[in-house]
Amino acid sequence: MSTATGYNFAYLDEQSKRMIRRAILKGVAIPGYQVPFGGREMPLPHGWGTGGMQVTASVIGEADKLKVIDQGADDTTNAVSIRRFFAHTAGVETTEQTAEATLIQTRHRIPERPLQADQILIYQVPIPEPLRFIEPRESETRKMHALSEYGAMQVKLYEDVARFGHIATSYDYPVMVNNRYMMDPSPIPKFDNPKMSMMPALQLFGAGFEKRIYAVPPFTQVESLDFDDHPFEVQSWDEACAICGSDHSFLDEVITDDNGSKMFVCSDTDYCRERVEQGFVGTAADLPIAEVGTN
Amino acid sequence: MNTVVDLLTSASEWQDIAPLLSVRELNKFYAPGKGCGDINFDLYPGEVLGIVGESGSGKSTLLSCLSARLTPDSGNVIYNSEQFGEMDLYACEESMRRVLMRSEWGIVHQHARDGLRMNVSAGANIGERLMAVGERHYGDIRAKAEEWLTAVEIDTGRIDDRPSQFSGGMQQRLQIARNLVTHPKLVFMDEPTGGLDVSVQAKLLDLLRNLVSRLGLSVIIVTHDLAVARLLAHRLMVMRRGEVVETGLTDQVLDDPQHPYTQLLVSSILQN
Ligand SMILES: [Zn+2]
Numbered sequence: 293m294s295t296a297t298g299y300n301f302a303y304l305d306e307q308s309k310r311m312i313r314r315a316i317l318k319g320v321a322i323p324g325y326q327v328p329f330g331g332r333e334m335p336l337p338h339g340w341g342t343g344g345m346q347v348t349a350s351v352i353g354e355a356d357k358l359k360v361i362d363q364g365a366d367d368t369t370n371a372v373s374i375r376r377f378f379a380h381t382a383g384v385e386t387t388e389q390t391a392e393a394t395l396i397q398t399r400h401r402i403p404e405r406p407l408q409a410d411q412i413l414i415y416q417v418p419i420p421e422p423l424r425f426i427e428p429r430e431s432e433t434r435k436m437h438a439l440s441e442y443g444a445m446q447v448k449l450y451e452d453v454a455r456f457g458h459i460a461t462s463y464d465y466p467v468m469v470n471n472r473y474m475m476d477p478s479p480i481p482k483f484d485n486p487k488m489s490m491m492p493a494l495q496l497f498g499a500g501f502e503k504r505i506y507a508v509p510p511f512t513q514v515e516s517l518d519f520d521d522h523p524f525e526v527q528s529w530d531e532a533c534a535i536c537g538s539d540h541s542f543l544d545e546v547i548t549d550d551n552g553s554k555m556f557v558c559s560d561t562d563y564c565r566e567r568v569e570q571g572f573v574g575t576a577a578d579l580p581i582a583e584v585g586t587n
Numbered sequence: 588m589n590t591v592v593d594l595l596t597s598a599s600e601w602q603d604i605a606p607l608l609s610v611r612e613l614n615k616f617y618a619p620g621k622g623c624g625d626i627n628f629d630l631y632p633g634e635v636l637g638i639v640g641e642s643g644s645g646k647s648t649l650l651s652c653l654s655a656r657l658t659p660d661s662g663n664v665i666y667n668s669e670q671f672g673e674m675d676l677y678a679c680e681e682s683m684r685r686v687l688m689r690s691e692w693g694i695v696h697q698h699a700r701d702g703l704r705m706n707v708s709a710g711a712n713i714g715e716r717l718m719a720v721g722e723r724h725y726g727d728i729r730a731k732a733e734e735w736l737t738a739v740e741i742d743t744g745r746i747d748d749r750p751s752q753f754s755g756g757m758q759q760r761l762q763i764a765r766n767l768v769t770h771p772k773l774v775f776m777d778e779p780t781g782g783l784d785v786s787v788q789a790k791l792l793d794l795l796r797n798l799v800s801r802l803g804l805s806v807i808i809v810t811h812d813l814a815v816a817r818l819l820a821h822r823l824m825v826m827r828r829g830e831v832v833e834t835g836l837t838d839q840v841l842d843d844p845q846h847p848y849t850q851l852l853v854s855s856i857l858q859n
Binding site: 426435439443444446447450451453454455519520521522 | 704707708718721746
């Protein structure tokens with residue numbers, strides 16, 4: 293299949309797509325298990341998240357509507373570039389609205405609006421191996437996964453509590469998938485971890501550099517590690533979103549002027565916009581959204 | 588010459604007890620004369636067996652084979668496990684061997700960095716085995732880590748320091764604590780005092796001897812140092828060029844060596 297642009301549909305060659313689809317199917321069959329994949333590299337600049345791009349290119353169809361977020365926002369350079377890339381090479385429609393999207397490629401966040409069964413969430417993953425920090429040998433980490441030897445992972449949390457008095461890990465917070473495989477959820481805030489569990493949408497993870505794909509199928513249990521006496525907790529804020537007044541979304545701190553004044557706003561720009569449309573207001577309601585950059 | 592098995596069956600104190608570890612016809616050679624062969628012995632609960640010999644005698648190869656870290660060319664190592672019952676180490680699943688290594692067994696390496704995680708705190712080093720066997724209460728893990736630091740005479744104030752900030756002797760003691768925290772039945776030691784100053788060695792040996800007798804540990808210790816062997820081991824196996832040349836009770840072997848090679852070993856230590 294090819295588009296008018298002269299590229300193969302979604303740029304990636306069909307042979308590579310097939311290899312990646314096989315890896316995805318295997319990943320779905322074994323939730324949380326890292327499946328190696330082959331295939332050609334996507335010739336993209338560093339930082340674009342080639343793993344996520346390869347997965348998106350392999351599952352996208354002509355009828356799909358693609359949303360891309362980076363740090364929760366649709367308007368960052370990265371998100372805009374990736375959206376344009378697929379609009380150009382696959383001729384698909386793109387959207388900034390979570391509710392409308394069939395495919396969502398993400399870096400750093402899970403949308404606030406609960407995802408549905410007909411949606412697929414694709415994560416860009418920098419380092420897929422959660423055990424890497426304690427065990428540099430690949431042969432050994434594979435064995436640890438195969439034999440469910442995850443005591444070493446708890447060491448990371450132990451060190452947190454010993455040093456800070458609580459589990460200070462707030463991003464990349466390790467999870468157990470389906471009570472079997474330890475998984476790195478990619479650098480999302482732990483605030484988003486509970487959303488992964490029993491999610492109706494399919495979640496796919498692509499690590500381009502290490503050539504690994506893993507998946508969390510719909511309605512799969514995902515548990516965040518913790519201690520009995522230091523249970524898992526998500527971040528919370530004393531403030532509400534200055535724009536939409538939300539007291540339940542992940543907030544970014546934004547500097548508003550040269551004097552260092554700051555406010556807190558939703559990191560999920562689409563969610564914030566939707567709430568404003570519904571009539572919710574925050575303390576900075578007089579400021580037009582366009583003037584409030586989230587980065 | 589009596590074999591160890593002969594000695595033991597004649598020793599009434601062991602008679603009704605099943606061996607913890609039985610080794611039969613074990614062979615492992617990398618090249619002719621390099622490795623170990625024709626190894627047969629039983630280790631009984633609470634026993635400390637010293638394997639002595641010069642470097643290149645095959646004693647470290649043998650220890651690796653006994654502790655499930657190196658597959659022998661032939662022969663059997665039968666271990667009487669609390670969890671699995673009698674098991675042939677190299678006929679069973681690797682997962683079972685690995686469970687043993689983090690629960691019923693301990694391995695104390697000559698170089699602490701082979702047995703410790705240098706990039707995490709002393710407390711985490713001790714706590715890891717507890718977490719590996721399912722302990723999930725931070726307060727309990729921390730309390731046990733402190734208890735074991737005290738047991739190996741490390742100030743509990745150092746619990747959050749990394750092993751890299753410790754002296755060589757402290758690193759060895761931490762390695763011992765990390766192993767003993769899950770109350771193993773059998774501990775393998777490879778030159779545990781090697782590379783340490785004489786005074787540090789003496790202190791470590793004293794500590795090891797007390798822990799071994801207090802906990803009733805079974806130990807297989809490899810050493811080239813006959814003084815270490817004399818202090819810790821009940822029985823000795825003397826190895827030369829991959830073969831056992833003499834076995835017996837420690838005092839017997841060291842005070843009245845029968846094999847010319849053992850006689851040479853003993854006299855060379857006396858000359859020092
Ligand atoms: Zn908002």
